[in-house]
Amino acid sequence: MAKKPKIIVIGGGLAGLMTTIQICENGGEVDLFSVVPVKRSHSVCAQGGINAAKNTKGEGDSTDKHFDDTIYGGDFLANQELPRKMCEAAPGIIDLLDRMGVMFNRTPEGNIDLRRFGGTLYHRTAFAGATTGQQMLYALDEQVRRFESEGKVTKYEMWELMSLVMDEAKTVRGIVALNLYSMELQSFAADSVVLATGGCGLVFGRSTNSTACTGSAASIAYQNGAYYANAEFIQVHPTAIPGEDKNRLMSESARGEGGRVWTYKEGKPWYFLEEWYPKYGNLVPRDVASRAIFKVVKELGLGVDGKDVVYLDLSHIDSKTLDIKLGGILEIYEKFVGDDPRKVPMKIFPSVHYSMGGIWIDTNHMTNIPGLFAVGEVDYAYHGGNRLGANSLLSCIFGGRVAGPSSLNYAKGLEGKSPGSEIFDREVKKQESIHENLFSAEDGENPFKLHEELGRLMTDNVSVLRYNKNLEKTDAELQKLLERYQHISLSDTSRGANPVLPFARELYNMLHLARAITIGALNRNESRGAHYKPDFPERNDKDFLKTSKMKYHPDRPMIEWEDVDQRWIKPRPRKYD
Amino acid sequence: MRAVKKWLQENNFFIRKLHSLSGVVPLGAFLIEHLITNSFAKFGPEVYNQKIEWFQSLPYLYALEYGFIFIPILFHALLGFVFLWAWSDNSARYPYGRNWMYTLQRASGMIVFVFIAYHVWEFRFETQLTGAPVNFDLVANSLSNPLIFYFYVLGITLTVFHFANGLWGFCVHWGITVGPRAQKLSGFLFLALGLVLVYIGLDALWAFR
Amino acid sequence: MTEIQKTVRFKIKRQKDSETQPHWEEFDIPYRAGMNVITALWDIAKNPVTANGQKTTQVAWDASCLEEVCGACTMVINGKVRQSCTALIDHLSQPITLEPMTKFPLVRDLRVNRQRMFDALKRVKAWIPIDGTYDLGEGPKLSAQEQQIGYVLSKCMTCGCCVEACPQYNDRSEFVGAAALSQVRLFNLHPTGKMQKEERLETIMGSGGIEDCGNSQNCVEVCPKEIPLTTSIAELNRQTTLYGFKKIFQK
Known part of the structure; x- marks a missing residue:
């Protein structure tokens, strides 16, 4: 056999x-x-x-x-x-x-x-x-x-x-x-x-993602020649608890079970999603809800207590029903914030959550x-x-x-004989030499600090609101970070379970993925789904009903466009009000 | 040694169940009987001595003694010591009530073993060797030494604790009390039983003074 | 005006590997409202310098979800086992001591290898042996009450708190521990899982199985998910007892 x-x-x-x-x-x-x-x-x-x-x-x-x-x-x-x-x-x-x-x-x-x-x-x-x-x-x-x-x-x-x-x-x-x-x-x-x-939430520093979601493996494939498509489509989830280490998701099911989003306007509760989108109300899609919250907080300056938060309110729902249907997330809020969401409204804000692209x-x-x-x-x-x-x-x-x-x-269906051991040995040697270089560097920058800068850069410029000027600046900054990456050193050079070395490797890959996301966003001059440019607020099917495909190049990612298969459903305006 | 270990491993379930059962029947049953019998000391030496004689006149005495007392005690105690092998105490770090009970059950078991060994030697085997009569005076004499007396106070208390707490564990171990409420209620029940038995035991002890 | 920055003092047990002797290092971390142990560990990663100004290495620890659903970041904090993500600084007395779990082989610093717990899940056959993933129609009906019981058991994230606090679980015993036992209860109550009930009971009636439980009940006290582990164990005691009788009297 x-x-x-x-x-x-x-x-x-x-x-x-x-x-x-x-x-x-x-x-x-x-x-x-x-x-x-x-x-x-x-x-x-x-x-x-x-x-x-x-x-x-x-x-x-x-x-x-x-x-x-x-x-x-x-x-x-x-x-x-x-x-x-x-x-x-x-x-x-x-x-x-x-x-x-x-x-x-x-x-x-x-x-x-x-x-x-x-x-x-x-x-x-x-x-x-x-x-x-x-x-x-x-x-x-x-x-x-x-x-x-x-x-x-x-x-x-x-x-x-x-x-x-x-x-x-x-x-x-x-x-x-x-x-x-x-x-x-x-x-x-x-x-x-x-x-x-x-996903690759860690490219944005703090997101709702786990610490393992660096996108490093995707970036490795991309750097080996795999197309990275629709990179610019990063979902920002409207309801997360902002945190120092990560933003913790407050599930959409909270709204699915009747949760309402509001803030104070002129001293009275203002249910802005219900007012703006009477048909779907609090259950508009995530991109719409996130933009609405951004508008309320950043443009209108109506965040709760002047801070970057609005309320997500479940307190009007019977607490036994809540425990059965939403127990897990209520527990998270209680444990991390200390308030009981069965009694008081939760304070939430949008956070990077998911990558549609990949x-x-x-x-x-x-x-x-x-x-x-x-x-x-x-x-x-x-x-x-x-x-x-x-x-x-x-x-x-x-x-x-x-x-x-x-x-x-x-x-x-694979035919022909299996490859010799040379290609494997060669690749192992190549990786070993990368590690040796990292181990031998001294007094360089700390990769965790670099990652913090990357996260801030991406969150500030490539999340809900995107401006071409900022995107260009971001890509320039990313290139600087890549340059600085060449001068990092590891606080730990031991060969045991060293936690710094893998992170340093991931960081490199994150930086390249960040560029793909940024360049993708820069090139798509329209607003579609999670990708929103105030300077191009409309969807532009003529030019951009296309998949963006990023091809790796050490100097600058190269973008190609591919038509979208629309066999069954033809595009129509997207409205939830 | 290896063969013993293998035998223990292969028959783990039934040996453990038998271990817990032996603590209740016959040992627990005998304990209750023994404590009550001793209480006859409250009615004076004559009544007490009569009861002892009655016991000593039972037919198949040796078979009863060995089959229902000595062998079960040895089985229960020796296996108990084997099971202690895997014990890593952490009641100081995790000072929950049940964890203390767990620790005390094991600690009391070890002390009770010494106590029972001494007790059985003194009143059963030493007397057999020397031919001294087993009666009220013998016990009273021994207990006149305050060290021995308080050793008995400790021994009886710990034996009863080991039994009452063991009963609680038995009910969990055999799946009789499953939920937290049932386990709490049985806890109160066996606490009450334990207090009654300690009272009976110590009361009899004082009768010898 | 200069404001004196509030700091938090940490005492962390460092150990390069299981062979080297452990030593303690202290760190002062700038305080921020709402911070947890993870945040502090990241601060150390960004600036690995001890309280007395000595350069050191980053502390190794495990983390993944940071919302207490994955179980990765479990460690011994101020003497008690728990997840470090939900360990909020405001609720801890200082200095905050961090130690690795003691019941598993140490990898480094606060990192341990909990493979034994996953092996236990293998041993007790903690799964439903479905016929295949092809379309075989709907699953069995389940009452809302049974679902509620099962769901609670199913939230176990194999974090290891229960066995860390268990006096019967150590390298001298083969005990599978409360987490794995509770999974047996879960699968034995599922309408399909029930069909392999006796097979699963057999796996816990041998050495290292349910009989190794010493009933200290620490497991249920430390379980972060409030899983009724002792109820699970007692329920399995009942199941194995009945099955034991059946084996004796039906053969």
């Missing part, structure tokens, strides 16, 4: 685990790499739920309407084939997760309950309290553990991707990874490689590099210019169902 195809999956969040399950189920073997034990992946932070048009509330919801909301919510930027298939598969995905044991909230009859979320008028979101992502991740983690105990999966937890190993034909043949406990560099061969490494993939989830696949937040394919709440968990699972089989098929 022929050797089983071996596939490397990098990232153990929802997308990576679903891909792994699909590969194992179809007869492949997986080496699963993760910078944290997979059960601690960032997917745990997803709170509100997962969308599926199960239409169990007699509202006449359908997968077509889900598809339309998704495309409309994404301001028509998404290529339509994958989102369409995703929405069609969604009800079946909920059933699958339910069979795996996800503790979805129930109706009195014992069916899966659904709630409302932003950007739709239907009850379409299945949820497990307010920790749906955590519950789903655990269910997949359990299934993967089962495959692990059967010997089909080998986990490499606390290993970080350092580079891809490519052969002469520019095909991916494996990776070089760093053991975060021993600083040992090792190469791993595989028939195909799947990136499921999530590695370019085809409809089989393969990147433009043969043998390299991408899935989950790291791909660009599902959410267009703005992601609807509760669609991200869905895109992770659905993406895994595509990426798993197609990476396996690619592996099976």
Whole structure:
């Protein structure tokens, strides 16, 4: 019998685990790499739920309407084939997760309950309290553990991707990874490689993302020639608790369950979302809500107590209902702020949350590099210019169902003999020399301080409001930071579990990704979805109904434009009032 | 040694269950009986001596003694010592009520073992060797030494504690009390039982003075 | 006018690896309102200088979500095990001591390797053995009450607080610990998971299983997610007892 195809999956969040399950189920073997034990992946932070048009509330919801909301919510930027298939598969995905044991909230009859979320008028979101992502991740983690105990999966937890190993034909043949406990560099061969490494919130310093969400792996693929698409589309979530170490998400489900956003105007509560958008009210999509809050706080100067916050109010809702449906997030607010959101309104402000953009993939989830696949937040394919709440968990699972089989098929179809050890050795040596250089530098700048500057720069200039002048300045600053990066040194040069070295490597990759995001934003002279330029306030379909594809170049990222597949839904004006 | 370990590991479930059961039946049952019998000392030496004689006249005395008392005690105690192997005390760092009880259960077990060994030697085996009669005077004589007397006060109290707290643990261990409410209620119940038994035990002890 | 900046004093146990002797280092961190232990550790990363002005290395610690849902940043703070993200400075007495968990192999400083906990999950078969991911229709119905019980159990993030505080869990014992046991209860109450109930009970009736629980109940006291771990263990005691009788009397 022929050797089983071996596939490397990098990232153990929802997308990576679903891909792994699909590969194992179809007869492949997986080496699963993760910078944290997979059960601690960032997917745990997803709170509100997962969308599926199960239409169990007699509202006449359908997968077509889900598809339309998704495309409309994404301001028509998404290529339509994958989102369409995703929405069609969604009800079946909920059933699958339910069979795996996800503790979805129930109706009195014992069916899966659904709630409302932003950007739709239907009850379409299945949820497990307010920790749906955590519950789903655990269910997949359990299934993967089962495959692990059967010997089909080998986990490499606390290993970080350092580079891809490519052969002469520019095909991916494996990776070089760093053991975060021993600083040992090792190469791993595989028939195909799947990136499921999530978002890049850390590029903005503080975001709602976990500390592992540096975008480093995506940047490595990008620097190896993978297109990075729609980089400029960064979702800013309207409701987060601002914090010193991170901004903690207050789920959209808070508004889905009746939460209201307000501030004081002339001494009286002003429910500005309800006033401005009577049809959707507090449940307008995230880009719209974030801009509204920005307008209220920054333009009108009406933040609560003159600070950069507004209220998100649940105090009018019965506290027992709140505990059952939103317990997890109320707990977060209580623990980190100290107030009880059942009694007093929460203070929130928008925060960078999600990257709609990511590695370019085809409809089989393969990147433009043969043998390299991408899935989950790291791909660009599902959410267009703005992601609807509760669609991200869905895109992770659905993406895994595509990426798993197609990476396996690619592996099976791989012809010719396997590459010699030279290309692996060469790549390991290259990485070793980078590390040696970092270790030998002395009295340079501190990479954590540099990262702080990067975060401030990006948050100030490339988040909700974007001006070309500032974007140009930002790119110049980024180049300066890259220059300064050449003179960093590590506070720790030991070869044990050194925490500085991997961060320094990530920082370099973050800087290049930051440039891609900035240049993307600079080039898109329109306003679409999360990308908003006050100087170009309208959507411009003629020039910019296009996917931006960033190609790495050491001097300056090069941008290419690709037409959007609009087979099913033609663009129409996007309005929620 | 290795064989013992293997046997313990392979039969872990039943051995542990038997360990906890042996503390209740026969040992706990015997403890209650023993404390009550001793209380006859309150009615004076004659009544007490009569009861002792009655016990000593039981048929199959040796079988009863060994089968229901000595062997279960040794089984319960020796296994208890084996289980102590995995004990890493942290009641100072995590000073919760139940953690103290956990620690006291083990500490009391060790002291009680010494106490019972002394007690059984003195009144059962030493007398057998020397042929001294087991009666009220023998006990009173021994307890006239205040050191021994207070050793008995401590020994009886800890034995009862070990039993009452052990009963609480038994109920959890066998899945009788599951939820926090049931475990709290049973805690009060066994506290009351323990207090009654300590009273009975010490009251009898003072009767020998 | 010069304002004297308020600082926070930290005492951190440093250890290069499991072989070297630990030593303590002290740090003064500028105080900000609402800051937590993580913020302070990041300050040290940006400026690794001790309280007496000595240059040192960045402290190694684990972190991921910073919202107490991933379990990564667990450590012993002022003597008690907890997550460092929810450890707000305002609620801690100073100097704030940070130590690694003691029940796991030390990697470095505040970092430990909790693989034993994940291995325990493997041992107890903490999963529902589904037939496959293909479309097999809807899952089983579940009452809202059962969901509420299951959901609470399912929030366990394998952080290790319960076993860190457990006097029965150490390198002399093979005890799987409260977290894994509670997962057995979770899967044994799920309508599908129930079908493998006895198989799962078998995994915890051997050495290192449920019988190694000493009933100190520290687990339930320290669990950050307030999971009723002792109820889970007692419930499993009931299940294994009944199953034990069944094994004796039905064979």
